[in-house]
Amino acid sequence: MKVNPDPEPQEEGPLRLVEVAAAETVDPAMWDLRLYVAGKTAKSVAAFENLSRICEEHLAGKYKIEVVDLLVHPQLAQGDQIVAIPTLVRKLPEPIRKVIGDLSNAERTLVGLQLRPARSGAEDAS
Amino acid sequence: MGRVEINPDTSNRTLPKAATGIQGLDDITSGGLPRGRPTLVCGSPGCGKTLLAIEFLVRGAVQYAEPGVFMAFEETSEELAQNVRSLGFDLEALARENMLRVDYVHVERSEIEETGEYDLDGLFIRLGHAIDSIGAKRVVLDTLETLFGGLSNAAIVRSELRRLFRWLKGKGVTAVITAERGDGTLTRHGLEEYVSDCVILLDHRVTEQLSTRRLRIVKYRGTTHGTNEYPFLIDDTGISVLPVTSLGLQHTASGERTSTGIPRLDEMLGGEGVFKGTSVLVSGTAGTGKTSVAAHFVDAACRRGERCLYVASEESESQLTRNMRSIGIDLEPWTANGALRFHAARPTAYGLEMHLATLHKMVNEFDPTVVAVDPISTFLNAGTAREAEAMLTRLVDFLKGRQITAVMTNLTHGGTAAERTEGGISSIIDTWLLLRDIELGGERNRGLYVLKSRGMAHSNQIREFLLTDRGVELNDVYVGPEGVLTGSMRAAQEAREKAVTLTRQQEIERRQRELETKRQALDAQIEALRAKFEAEQSELELIIGQEEAAAQRLRDDRKDVERIRKADRSAAERSDA
Numbered sequence: 021m022k023v024n025p026d027p028e029p030q031e032e033g034p035l036r037l038v039e040v041a042a043a044e045t046v047d048p049a050m051w052d053l054r055l056y057v058a059g060k061t062a063k064s065v066a067a068f069e070n071l072s073r074i075c076e077e078h079l080a081g082k083y084k085i086e087v088v089d090l091l092v093h094p095q096l097a098q099g100d101q102i103v104a105i106p107t108l109v110r111k112l113p114e115p116i117r118k119v120i121g122d123l124s125n126a127e128r129t130l131v132g133l134q135l136r137p138a139r140s141g142a143e144d145a146s
Numbered sequence: 147m148g149r150v151e152i153n154p155d156t157s158n159r160t161l162p163k164a165a166t167g168i169q170g171l172d173d174i175t176s177g178g179l180p181r182g183r184p185t186l187v188c189g190s191p192g193c194g195k196t197l198l199a200i201e202f203l204v205r206g207a208v209q210y211a212e213p214g215v216f217m218a219f220e221e222t223s224e225e226l227a228q229n230v231r232s233l234g235f236d237l238e239a240l241a242r243e244n245m246l247r248v249d250y251v252h253v254e255r256s257e258i259e260e261t262g263e264y265d266l267d268g269l270f271i272r273l274g275h276a277i278d279s280i281g282a283k284r285v286v287l288d289t290l291e292t293l294f295g296g297l298s299n300a301a302i303v304r305s306e307l308r309r310l311f312r313w314l315k316g317k318g319v320t321a322v323i324t325a326e327r328g329d330g331t332l333t334r335h336g337l338e339e340y341v342s343d344c345v346i347l348l349d350h351r352v353t354e355q356l357s358t359r360r361l362r363i364v365k366y367r368g369t370t371h372g373t374n375e376y377p378f379l380i381d382d383t384g385i386s387v388l389p390v391t392s393l394g395l396q397h398t399a400s401g402e403r404t405s406t407g408i409p410r411l412d413e414m415l416g417g418e419g420v421f422k423g424t425s426v427l428v429s430g431t432a433g434t435g436k437t438s439v440a441a442h443f444v445d446a447a448c449r450r451g452e453r454c455l456y457v458a459s460e461e462s463e464s465q466l467t468r469n470m471r472s473i474g475i476d477l478e479p480w481t482a483n484g485a486l487r488f489h490a491a492r493p494t495a496y497g498l499e500m501h502l503a504t505l506h507k508m509v510n511e512f513d514p515t516v517v518a519v520d521p522i523s524t525f526l527n528a529g530t531a532r533e534a535e536a537m538l539t540r541l542v543d544f545l546k547g548r549q550i551t552a553v554m555t556n557l558t559h560g561g562t563a564a565e566r567t568e569g570g571i572s573s574i575i576d577t578w579l580l581l582r583d584i585e586l587g588g589e590r591n592r593g594l595y596v597l598k599s600r601g602m603a604h605s606n607q608i609r610e611f612l613l614t615d616r617g618v619e620l621n622d623v624y625v626g627p628e629g630v631l632t633g634s635m636r637a638a639q640e641a642r643e644k645a646v647t648l649t650r651q652q653e654i655e656r657r658q659r660e661l662e663t664k665r666q667a668l669d670a671q672i673e674a675l676r677a678k679f680e681a682e683q684s685e686l687e688l689i690i691g692q693e694e695a696a697a698q699r700l701r702d703d704r705k706d707v708e709r710i711r712k713a714d715r716s717a718a719e720r721s722d723a
Contacts, residue, residue: 058267066262090268094275101252102268104297120297121262132259 051075051083052112056097058090058105063122067106070123078135108132161368164212164284164320167205168198170387174372175363179344184311184321186341188333189348194359194380195324197233198348199286200226201384202322204235206284207245214284215276215319216248219292223248233384247276253296260298266306269293270313277317285314285321291335300335311340332364343367349375353533358499361387377499379507388503399423399601404516404551407446408439410609410620411579411594416602420577422515423549424600425542427572429556430581434592435611436555437461438618439579440518441470441477443553448480452515455508456488459524463488474616487512493524498537501525505541509548516551523557542574576600581611584632591632594620610636 055071057064068087075083090097090105100109104120110133119132130136163177172178179185179202187195203214218226226248227237240246249272277285293303314321323341328334338345345364350357360375378387403418406426412419420426426443428436444454458466466488467477480486489508493501509517519541525534538554545552554575572578578597583590592611596604609620610632624631624639631639 056268058271063263063265070262090271094271097268097272097275098249102272103251103253103266103293104264104269105267105271106264107268116257117259118257119259119261121260121264124262128259128261132261 049082050112051079051110052086053083054086054088054100054109054111056088056090056100056102056105056107056109064106066122066124067108070126070129071108074123074126074129074133078130110134163369164206165210166202167209168201168385168387169383170376170378171361171385174376174387175344175366176369176371179320179322180366180368181320182315182318183343184314184323184341185344185346186323186325186333186338187346187348188325188327188338190327190350193327193348193350194378194385195348196221196226196288197230197380198346198385199288199322199324200230200235200237201233203246203284203286204230204237204240205384207240212283212320213245213280214247214286215273215280215282216246216286216288217273217276218248218250219253219287219289221288222250233382235384244280247280247282249273249276251292253293255296255298258296264299264302266293266303266310269306270310274317277319283319285317285319286324287321288324289326290323291325291333291337294335307337308340338364348378360499377503379500379503381507386503386507388506398549400549405446405450406439407442407444407449408618408620411439411618414596414605414607414609414620415577415599416604418602420551420599421601422551423546424576425546425552425554425574426577426579427554427556427575428579428581429558431558431583434581434583435613435618436557436581437466437520438470438473438475438613439581440520440553440555441466441473441475442618443551444486444516444518445470445475445477445480447516447551448477448485452485453512454480454486454516454518455512455514456486457505457517457519458488458490459493459519460521462490466490472615473613473618487514498525498533502537502541506544509545509550514550516553517545518553519555520553521555521557523555539574584610584630586632587635589633589635593623593630593632 053071053075055068057067068085071085075085088096090102096102100107100116102109106120106122108119108123108129110117110119117132117134119129123129127136162181163175163179164181165172165178166175187198189195200216203216206212206214216223216226221229223237230237237246237248241248251269251272273285276282290307293307294300297303311321311323323337325333325335325337327347328336332338332345332347342365344366347362347364349360349362351360352358359378359380361378362375363371363373376387378385400422402422403420404422405412405419406415428439430436440456444456447454456466461469463481467481470477477486481488487508489504491501491504505517522538525537542552575598577599580595580597582593582595584593585591592613593608594611595606595608598604608623608625608630610623612619612621624636626639626643
């Protein structure tokens with residue numbers, strides 16, 4: 021799996037949503053999350069809101085979310101193998117994980133981010 | 147099917163097309179793939195879909211200056227570049243020249259969790275970015291169906307694919323989408339439902355352990371196209387599709403004649419040899435000299451400065467050259483100066499279609515005037531009789547269409563009728579020479595006759611066929627009250643006949659001498675009689691003379707007496723009067 025080096029510094033694009041930067045230093049305990057969107061669509065906004073909520077609940081203080089708008093930076097889609105929109109990429113901790121969709125199902129998002137094991141997660145949900 | 151875009155060019159009578167540059171494919175599609183529309187290429191694994199797609203892009207870039215985007219779902223760009231390097235395609239160089247962009251799309255289900263609504267805008271953006279960055283006119287998506295494996299929500303994938311094809315049309319790019327063949331359907335995930343303009347099916351069939359690749363245009367909306375299955379080759383120059391079944395019977399018949407290289411045989415064929423561009427079959431049992439006849443033919447053509455292709459399926463080039471040298475035919479100078487090219491391959495090496503395809507390719511490249519296939523019977527081993535027949539028919543048709551004289555040899559099996567040629571190809575043969583063994587008097591000799599030769603008055607005679615160190619010679623056979631004799635029996639019979647003739651000759655001479663003697667005797671008699679007659683004649687003439695003299699004298703005497711008697715004048719006058 022090809023891991024893209026740190027993305028180019030984000031410009032202040034018109035469609036850029038929000039960037040929550042908790043810390044600049046690369047801390048191994050830090051969660052480096054990247055959310056790929058294409059324009060400010062309902063799905064994108066929902067995905068970002070859902071993600072922020074989940075992170076605050078489970079990873080308070082040790083996460084970083086970067087939003088990449090592919091309409092502005094189409095060349096970035098290739099590096100993280102983005103096909104679906106929206107896609108959440110967990111860059112760190114490794115291995116890379118991806119969660120696609122608007123993240124409306126918190127349980128599944130947590131499973132995708134490996135914050136919860138798949139089986140028990142399903143049991144919890146039921 | 148909700149087709150939104152209407153191509154402005156459909157109002158034209160002919161659909162605009164994008165030439166693929168792939169040998170033969172543009173012929174059967176009458177010009178190429180539908181321009182600005184997606185084409186579906188489906189087939190089972192390993193049938194050459196990816197190669198066809200990449201060749202479409204490479205040829206588009208190199209030959210038609212149309213940049214292309216290759217979106218690979220299965221192979222990385224490095225793997226892809228490596229795989230096609232053997233075909234002489236340098237993807238890296240094309241990428242450097244901005245004529246090609248390869249985007250490897252990796253969708254790994256195990257890494258992905260799905261939750262909630264999503265779309266495939268990421269794919270659209272990547273593709274759009276790649277297209278715009280080099281101004282691509284051609285796009286390949288290989289193999290799009292991987293998305294079904296990578297994403298669990300098939301409903302979303304489907305609706306997004308539908309959107310993708312519409313979007314591609316909107317972009318105006320000529321797209322090739324490859325798809326795996328499904329069980330009983332063209333594609334596993336029913337992509338043919340979305341791509342309705344042009345569907346090409348590739349097939350890789352193995353019959354009796356021999357594989358043949360075939361291509362078929364399943365549909366091509368708005369244009370005429372060949373509907374048959376066309377065999378295609380993948381070799382070091384890429385794909386070549388051979389529209390071999392599309393040949394008709396339109397070839398023009400030449401009035402020109404071509405020598406067989408055996409003067410006596412030319413003599414049998416109306417004195418001038420066979421017609422140019424016809425098919426000649428030399429059939430016979432093992433060891434009857436079929437190859438020698440073919441070699442003569444080839445040698446004669448090379449001597450005239452023509453090019454020949456020799457397809458040997460039983461002997462290697464060097465073996466054949468050596469063997470022919472033993473009968474005084476040296477083929478080596480012709481191979482050296484490029485007039486003669488050998489193609490030696492066991493028919494069982496690959497399928498019949500492949501053979502035919504290879505021959506097509508070689509003929510197209512080399513452009514010979516004579517093609518020798520020695521022997522065609524081995525092709526029967528490479529497939530079923532029906533296939534072999536079809537293949538040979540197509541081969542003959544193809545060669546005729548190009549005005550190439552075909553010399554084929556056929557090994558007939560002992561026991562079966564010599565006239566029976568397997569494959570039933572006799573009807574497509576114009577000149578059929580039959581070589582047969584004649585077993586007589588404890589020896590085996592060869593006989594040749596012309597079974598048929600269309601369009602000429604040919605000899606109906608059997609000739610004895612001799613292999614000498616100066617090549618093939620044809621002799622008259624002995625045909626007499628004792629039947630057809632050849633070899634030493636012919637020689638013996640001829641000697642016997644000679645003796646009989648000699649005796650007769652002597653008898654005649656004796657009689658002539660006798661006659662002469664008789665004539666001489668007669669002449670002598672005639673001479674004697676004449677001498678006798680002449681003697682009598684002279685005697686009688688003498689007597690007559692004496693008698694006349696005596697009568698004269700008597701008259702003179704009477705005049706004297708009258709003069710003396712002074713007879714009266716009147717009396718004297720009267721007597722004078």
